Amino acid sequence: MIMDTINIGLLGLGTVGSGLVEILRQPQPRLAARRLKVTRIAVRTVTPERQAQYPDIALTTNSTSIVTDPNIKVVVEAIGGRTAAKELITTALTFGKHVVTANKDLIATDGAELSQIAAAHHVGLYYEAAVMGAIPVLRTLRNAYAGDPISRITGIANGTSNFILTQMIAHGASYDDALSLAQSKGFAEANPANDVDGLDATYKLLILTRFAFGMSPTIDDVSIQGITTLQPQDFVAASIWGYAIKPLAVSELTPDGLCMRVAPHLVPLAHPLAAVRDENNAVLIDSHNVNRLSMVGPGAGALPTANSIVADLLDLADNIHDGNTPERFVDTDTPAVVADAAHRVSPRFVGIRGDDVTREQLAALGISGRVQRGRGRVTVLTGPVTDSAVAQWRQVLTTVPGLELIHILPVL
Amino acid sequence: MIMDTINIGLLGLGTVGSGLVEILRQPQPRLAARRLKVTRIAVRTVTPERQAQYPDIALTTNSTSIVTDPNIKVVVEAIGGRTAAKELITTALTFGKHVVTANKDLIATDGAELSQIAAAHHVGLYYEAAVMGAIPVLRTLRNAYAGDPISRITGIANGTSNFILTQMIAHGASYDDALSLAQSKGFAEANPANDVDGLDATYKLLILTRFAFGMSPTIDDVSIQGITTLQPQDFVAASIWGYAIKPLAVSELTPDGLCMRVAPHLVPLAHPLAAVRDENNAVLIDSHNVNRLSMVGPGAGALPTANSIVADLLDLADNIHDGNTPERFVDTDTPAVVADAAHRVSPRFVGIRGDDVTREQLAALGISGRVQRGRGRVTVLTGPVTDSAVAQWRQVLTTVPGLELIHILPVL
Numbered sequence: 001m002i003m004d005t006i007n008i009g010l011l012g013l014g015t016v017g018s019g020l021v022e023i024l025r026q027p028q029p030r031l032a033a034r035r036l037k038v039t040r041i042a043v044r045t046v047t048p049e050r051q052a053q054y055p056d057i058a059l060t061t062n063s064t065s066i067v068t069d070p071n072i073k074v075v076v077e078a079i080g081g082r083t084a085a086k087e088l089i090t091t092a093l094t095f096g097k098h099v100v101t102a103n104k105d106l107i108a109t110d111g112a113e114l115s116q117i118a119a120a121h122h123v124g125l126y127y128e129a130a131v132m133g134a135i136p137v138l139r140t141l142r143n144a145y146a147g148d149p150i151s152r153i154t155g156i157a158n159g160t161s162n163f164i165l166t167q168m169i170a171h172g173a174s175y176d177d178a179l180s181l182a183q184s185k186g187f188a189e190a191n192p193a194n195d196v197d198g199l200d201a202t203y204k205l206l207i208l209t210r211f212a213f214g215m216s217p218t219i220d221d222v223s224i225q226g227i228t229t230l231q232p233q234d235f236v237a238a239s240i241w242g243y244a245i246k247p248l249a250v251s252e253l254t255p256d257g258l259c260m261r262v263a264p265h266l267v268p269l270a271h272p273l274a275a276v277r278d279e280n281n282a283v284l285i286d287s288h289n290v291n292r293l294s295m296v297g298p299g300a301g302a303l304p305t306a307n308s309i310v311a312d313l314l315d316l317a318d319n320i321h322d323g324n325t326p327e328r329f330v331d332t333d334t335p336a337v338v339a340d341a342a343h344r345v346s347p348r349f350v351g352i353r354g355d356d357v358t359r360e361q362l363a364a365l366g367i368s369g370r371v372q373r374g375r376g377r378v379t380v381l382t383g384p385v386t387d388s389a390v391a392q393w394r395q396v397l398t399t400v401p402g403l404e405l406i407h408i409l410p411v412l
Numbered sequence: 413m414i415m416d417t418i419n420i421g422l423l424g425l426g427t428v429g430s431g432l433v434e435i436l437r438q439p440q441p442r443l444a445a446r447r448l449k450v451t452r453i454a455v456r457t458v459t460p461e462r463q464a465q466y467p468d469i470a471l472t473t474n475s476t477s478i479v480t481d482p483n484i485k486v487v488v489e490a491i492g493g494r495t496a497a498k499e500l501i502t503t504a505l506t507f508g509k510h511v512v513t514a515n516k517d518l519i520a521t522d523g524a525e526l527s528q529i530a531a532a533h534h535v536g537l538y539y540e541a542a543v544m545g546a547i548p549v550l551r552t553l554r555n556a557y558a559g560d561p562i563s564r565i566t567g568i569a570n571g572t573s574n575f576i577l578t579q580m581i582a583h584g585a586s587y588d589d590a591l592s593l594a595q596s597k598g599f600a601e602a603n604p605a606n607d608v609d610g611l612d613a614t615y616k617l618l619i620l621t622r623f624a625f626g627m628s629p630t631i632d633d634v635s636i637q638g639i640t641t642l643q644p645q646d647f648v649a650a651s652i653w654g655y656a657i658k659p660l661a662v663s664e665l666t667p668d669g670l671c672m673r674v675a676p677h678l679v680p681l682a683h684p685l686a687a688v689r690d691e692n693n694a695v696l697i698d699s700h701n702v703n704r705l706s707m708v709g710p711g712a713g714a715l716p717t718a719n720s721i722v723a724d725l726l727d728l729a730d731n732i733h734d735g736n737t738p739e740r741f742v743d744t745d746t747p748a749v750v751a752d753a754a755h756r757v758s759p760r761f762v763g764i765r766g767d768d769v770t771r772e773q774l775a776a777l778g779i780s781g782r783v784q785r786g787r788g789r790v791t792v793l794t795g796p797v798t799d800s801a802v803a804q805w806r807q808v809l810t811t812v813p814g815l816e817l818i819h820i821l822p823v824l
Binding site for chain 1: 435436438440441442443445446546547548551552555556558559560561626684687700701702703704705706707708709710713715716718719720722723726727730734736739743744
């Protein structure tokens with residue numbers, strides 16, 4: 001059977017876009033058999049030098065001309081951001097083009113709406129690369145868990161945060177030094193807020209939750225805490241009690257509904273996620289049939305991310321060559337039921353500045369457990385406590401003179 | 413769209429077969445949407461009690477009547493063994509039925525032939541459950557690596573061996589005690605030879621090699637070594653040098669061809685596979701784009717294995733409902749090029765009984781490196797050595813009086 005070439009229009013030629021072009025140029029027989037070809041790329045500025053690098057691809061500054069081009073069958077969106085990307089993707093879908101994107105912000109917030117537009121136009125909208133780079137977690141959730149009820153997804157979803165905490169654990173680096181190193185290695189942006197404040201991991205958690213539990217909660221349903229309050233003393237205190245501190249995103253289905261949390265967590269040293277280092281991402285899926293499956297791999301980078309885009313393109317290509325409408329990427333959407341703060345329970349790791357705080361003072365505030373003292377602070381490892389109780393602690397602790405709350409971290 | 417029910421005929425109602433029926437009975441909406449239904453099961457003996465457990469399924473002792481039944485669309489083979497299973501699968505494919513199997517022995521040896529029969533009759537032959545139980549490694553290799561050249565696959569493919577070695581590492585158990593515990597927990601069979609001698613892992617490695625490198629080498633191309641020579645002293649000696657000992661299956665593409673090895677390996681303690689414990693399986697894929705992806709999960713058991721059969725059934729169901737011929741599970745088969753023993757190089761861990769062997773005696777045999785002595789044995793950690801040199805050592809060592817070779821293990 002001779003197959004038609006599938007023309008691809010690429011929006012954006014940054015890290016991921018250029019990685020995609022590089023992969024599609026490699027002479028791989030299984031890839032070549034699908035006859036995928038990038039014919040046009042939208043860039044911000046076209047220079048003769050840049051065009052010369054891509055002799056068989058037409059560069060343009062006109063994105064709209066690509067998403068409406070009748071010769072383009074698949075659009076890959078790699079520009080990022082929300083507003084322009086949403087408009088371009090919507091137009092592409094409306095014009096009957098399949099779309100592949102790595103845009104987690106957009107998919108986390110507007111994914112359900114865009115999926116409906118795709119379904120209405122009988123085209124595919126795939127975004128494996130949006131969550132955890134090279135780890136094929138979305139397709140695995142879709143293919144292997146349709147008959148297996150999932151109870152919890154636990155991930156290291158932000159490579160920047162994991163790199164920074166690894167530096168602080170392994171080398172005793174300060175937060176600022178670890179961040180600088182991450183920036184110099186290209187693992188953190190000049191403005192790292194989205195990564196270190198937990199927003200990036202939250203977007204990924206929302207998408208994972210949709211695939212694992214068939215529900216689309218919103219960002220307000222997630223308890224979000226960044227890594228910026230961590231100090232070397234925290235890692236020392238945690239390790240004395242047998243814990244590492246890892247930047248986790250957790251979505252759990254409890255009898256009271258979904259519990260979703262992005263925060264640096266205390267993780268037992270023997271736990272598989274405690275060993276996931278540097279800029280790696282990881283995901284651990286707990287379920288009824290499989291029990292526990294974990295996957296670890298690079299969460300970012302040009303080729304790892306582009307490789308997941310290629311997996312989406314192969315899936316689309318098989319459907320296009322067969323003349324089928326691609327399956328919906330996620331096919332259930334039941335109303336989200338979210339557990340309230342009174343039902344979200346875990347032990348806590350409480351860090352307080354001021355080492356003359358007594359155990360009795362803490363007990364009077366309702367905070368009790370194992371205590372470490374020294375280096376100008378008191379650290380407490382409590383038993384299971386609700387999020388409501390923690391919120392009260394936060395309020396009360398601001399009213400006690402000479403005492404400053406650093407953070408309250410959950411324990412996995 | 414109203415879809416027709418897909419009738420499934422199941423061959424065998426042992427661990428995996430009954431796990432499959434259990435999963436398909438669970439009320440999962442995404443599964444229910446595919447309308448998969450086991451209508452007939454072939455068992456060795458039908459009793460009224462057994463039939464009563466499956467009121468809506470017809471039990472029979474006549475397997476042939478299932479694989480030729482015009483009302484059956486998909487046959488799931490869960491009887492194991494080679495001869496009868498091959499005949500039944502061949503008949504089913506010839507009668508135009510899709511087949512799902514967990515039969516690694518058969519697929520490892522006759523998979524290429526059966527795939528051709530399937531292709532000739534435009535039906536699917538899927539076997540995700542044959543390799544590493546619940547870990548979706550075959551589908552991941554197929555979906556995510558078509559454009560990513562793989563350099564090496566490293567796996568813990570035999571859960572029995574991993575359980576036994578974990579007991580020996582963690583609790584200093586003897587090999588015999590660890591084996592007895594594995595048997596009492598149902599992780600090892602009464603006759604554990606296939607597991608502990610490396611044959612089971614070899615079958616899985618042959619299938620993984622086909623998916624990773626598009627080549628079908630034979631069992632004679634694999635260097636196979638079991639775990640039965642290991643003793644608690646080995647784990648002590650290895651850990652002093654910073655290594656764990658894990659039962660690995662490795663397939664690597666070198667400039668001289670494929671190197672395939674099943675053996676207990678020394679693995680650096682910080683290596684991700686060193687932390688994979690108990691009866692778990694694991695796979696680590698090294699490649700150009702992704703760099704390194706690892707997956708860990710249960711390698712056996714009723715529900716984990718049956719869950720991978722369900723993943724195959726879902727894939728088939730989507731194709732059947734769309735009226736498509738399912739994609740071939742593995743779509744390339746280039747002639748296998750295998751590196752010869754002179755090109756297979758790694759450091760070695762040599763265990764010799766008799767602690768009066770001198771360093772000079774060893775050097776005269778060509779064996780040099782770091783030496784540990786004590787508890788009636790000498791242990792040497794050598795530099796990189798070829799398999800040909802190791803074969804010579806084995807010969808020479810039998811000729812030295814008062815000296816007994818225990819084993820020579822590769823170092824990862």
